[in-house]
Amino acid sequence: IRPGMDQVFDQWLTMNQWSSVYLVYIRWGEQQGLLAFTTDVFYQLHLSVSDQMFVSLFVRWLNATLERSERSVQLQRLTAQLPGMLYQFQMWPDGRSAFPYSSPGILSIYEVTPEQVEKDAAIVFTKLHPDDLSRIQQSIEDSLTTLSRWHCVYRTMLSDGVERWLEGSAQPQRMEDGSTLWHGYIHDVTEEKHIAQERELIEARLRSFFALSPVSIALNDLQTGRFVDVNHAMEVLTGYSAEELIWLDYWHL
Numbered sequence: 001i002r003p004g005m006d007q008v009f010d011q012w013l014t015m016n017q018w019s020s021v022y023l024v025y026i027r028w029g030e031q032q033g034l035l036a037f038t039t040d041v042f043y044q045l046h047l048s049v050s051d052q053m054f055v056s057l058f059v060r061w062l063n064a065t066l067e068r069s070e071r072s073v074q075l076q077r078l079t080a081q082l083p084g085m086l087y088q089f090q091m092w093p094d095g096r097s098a099f100p101y102s103s104p105g106i107l108s109i110y111e112v113t114p115e116q117v118e119k120d121a122a123i124v125f126t127k128l129h130p131d132d133l134s135r136i137q138q139s140i141e142d143s144l145t146t147l148s149r150w151h152c153v154y155r156t157m158l159s160d161g162v163e164r165w166l167e168g169s170a171q172p173q174r175m176e177d178g179s180t181l182w183h184g185y186i187h188d189v190t191e192e193k194h195i196a197q198e199r200e201l202i203e204a205r206l207r208s209f210f211a212l213s214p215v216s217i218a219l220n221d222l223q224t225g226r227f228v229d230v231n232h233a234m235e236v237l238t239g240y241s242a243e244e245l246i247w248l249d250y251w252h253l
Contacts, residue, residue, distance in 0.1 A: 084187025085109050089121065089170065091144060092179040097121040100181075109166065109186055111158050129155035129163065144180050147172050153189065165193040218245070225249035 085105035091097045099106070099117040106114055110127045117124055128136055132154040143150035150170045155163050170184020210217055216234040220227055227245040235241055238253060 084185060086185055087170075087182075089182040089184065090175075090179055091140070092177070099124070109188065110156065127156050127158060129157050131155070143170075143172050143182070147174060147180075150182060150184065153193075164188060165190045218250075220250055225251055 083105070085103050085108075087102040087106065088100045089097065090100055098119050098121050099114070102114045102117060104114070106112060106117070110117075110124050112123055112127075125133070136152055136154050139150060139152045142148070150172065151168070153165065153167045155165055157163060165188070166186055167189045168184060168186040170182035173181045173183065175181055210229075210231050213231055214233055216237045217231045218227055218234050219229040226247075226249045230242050230245050234245070238245065240248070
């Protein structure tokens with residue numbers, strides 16, 4: 001109530017033969033606000049036992065409501081800091097699917113808001129890389145059928161045309177209505193994927209150099225001296241095949 005309006009409000013109540021009761025609302029030792037109750041019964045100084053019980057129950061309900069709201073705000077603040085998205089994905093027997101809950105990170109993952117997919121997840125599937133779509137759908141179907149944990153590494157193709165790699169993991173739960181609800185987490189692993197691909201490329205080049213080098217190369221165990229691997233030039237030099245050399249050590253040559 002704006003300053004001065006409380007007197008106007010009390011005057012209106014009096015004119016209309018109504019009564020108001022004001023209670024200071026204290027929570028966690030601090031004054032949170034003012035509770036105002038209006039009724040057509042005129043109060044003097046004290047509330048009846050039944051009215052006191054009503055006020056007590058109302059305050060309990062108010063406390064519970066505020067605590068839920070505060071926890072929800074805290075959860076939103078925490079999930080907003082996650083590099084990815086927390087989510088619940090639900091699928092019904094008739095094929096419908098939705099994300100009943102998704103954290104704000106879904107915007108960076110799929111370029112959609114939580115509200116856009118809360119009732120229908122169809123738009124998300126348009127964001128998946130065409131070459132991975134059938135594999136993703138099969139992985140979901142397998143998890144649904146066996147109620148085993150879903151895990152998949154796959155690509156998306158968003159509006160900027162850049163290919164991104166995602167990794168998702170979720171635990172399914174069968175619901176009473178026959179639907180299946182997954183509780184999971186999806187995050188971007190594009191950088192890790194590129195690093196792994198680059199490492200594989202370097203290893204392939206080194207393996208090619210090792211195999212084709214005209215110089216004899218052998219890899220030996222430092223402790224035993226046994227051959228671990230040899231290239232073709234070493235086979236030519238020693239007269240042994242690679243299969244024969246791995247049973248020998250360099251002391252035998």
